[in-house]
Amino acid sequence: MTSPRTSAARRPIIPTGTREIDEQTRLGEVYMHSLIQSQLRLALAVIGGCVIVLGGIPLLFTLVPATRTLSVFGLPLPWLLLGVALYPVVYVAARIYVRNAERIEAEFTEFVGQK
Incomplete structure (x- = not known):
């Protein structure tokens, strides 16, 4: 004889974590x-990297005055750095942050799911 409970739906086992x-x-x-x-460590590292890279631009113009009047392809170097080079730096920093934040969350989910 079989038990009537064998056909009952079983509760899913929820990981302890x-x-x-x-x-x-x-x-x-x-x-x-x-x-x-x-996540906070990651955010501070990305922000710190951006501050160093982007803060270095005005520092460059202050420490090396010749860069203020230097032209590249007929455009002033300060305009190129602040108007063109700035955006890829911010984009790359954002991509690094998102990729690593997703990795941290995936590792956390995997860890908690195993506990």
Whole structure:
């Protein structure tokens, strides 16, 4: 004879890590704090890189006065750097941030799903 419970729908097994986060336990808080810290470190690294690269442009013009009047292809170098070269730097920084933020979240999801 078979048990009538064998045909009953089984509850999905929820990994412990996601349950800890959903129930807002202390361990869940530690997991979320870890994710937030990783994302904050990434954001500060990208912002720091942009500040160094973009802040270096005015510093270049201050330390090397000849660059203020230098022309490239008939256009003043300051205009080229600030009007043209600036945008690819910002775009690359944004792409780096998004790619790494997605990687961090994927690793976090995989880690929490295993616990």
